[in-house]
Amino acid sequence: MFFLTIEYLHIPDGFLSLLIAMICWVITALTLVLAIRNAQKSFDERLVPLAGIMAAFIFAGQMINFPVAGGTSGHLLGSTLAAIVLGPWLGILVMTAVIALQALLFQDGGLVTMGANILVMGIIPALIGYGLYRAVAHKSQRVQVGTAVLAAWLSVMGAALLTALLLGFSGTSSFRIAVPAMLGVHAFIGIGEALITAAALSFIFKTRPQLLQESGQAAGRGWIVGGAVIILLIVLISPFASSFPDGLEWVAAENGFLNTALDAPFKLLPDYTIPGLGETAVSTIAAGLVGVLIAAAIVIGLTRLLRPKTDN
8 A cells, every 4th residue: 555645745835925935035045145155164075975965864754754643744854953964054055955856846845935945944943953952062972962852843843833923924824823733733743853863863973973073074985875775765665654644734724724725837756756657656766766866966066066166
């Protein structure tokens, strides 16, 4: 049996008013300019392959919906993890590339609302998570992992609150309904985010703790190969993701605005499937492999462009 459902993991077009969507685009664009400038200043060639692996891991991780309370499901954001490992600015750029790829190639999230999705899922969670983690960066590993757990959970709650506020300002739902509904369901989803982040950081501490040092270290070929294997395994199990509605989809259905979502103007690999293969496990795995490879390639290419220019 095929279990995967991928709709409404991100804000679709139609959920936000055009004014709110454009304001989000402006904030996102300004933040990305700042992120690019700061990433260039702190550019480290050794982080390029690691950024590609991180992008592929987050893309694959977001394909896996895990069940939570009340018949809903959640999925990894990954912003806190990316910011902790790569730094906040490169982490934001990685998240931007992943979210843009999901919208453009897989029609996951709207085009008009892409700026909002980058802001909600990439920028705000990364800044919240990284800010809290850096406060204990020189403490013991136990304290760092414990703080990362809290940071990951709060990053999800921050993203949920911002989404609720955007829905309220758009007139899609009232604040008194959207805020408690989004925070309530994402309080449970945040637990999954926290556990995944803790597991990933614990693994890094045991295998390559230098990656979490401010000075930056080369990931190492063996570590990168190991990461690639983990990503492949995640993609292979993606057809068995939970079929329960995602947190935003559940809130939209419960509060009567699910039907305001607009279909994408074009369909390339819709709902993470390959045209011609139908909604089958093979189709989802193939689409997932395409996605992780493109995500890694885009991020590696973009990070190389951040290399400071030197005079000949």
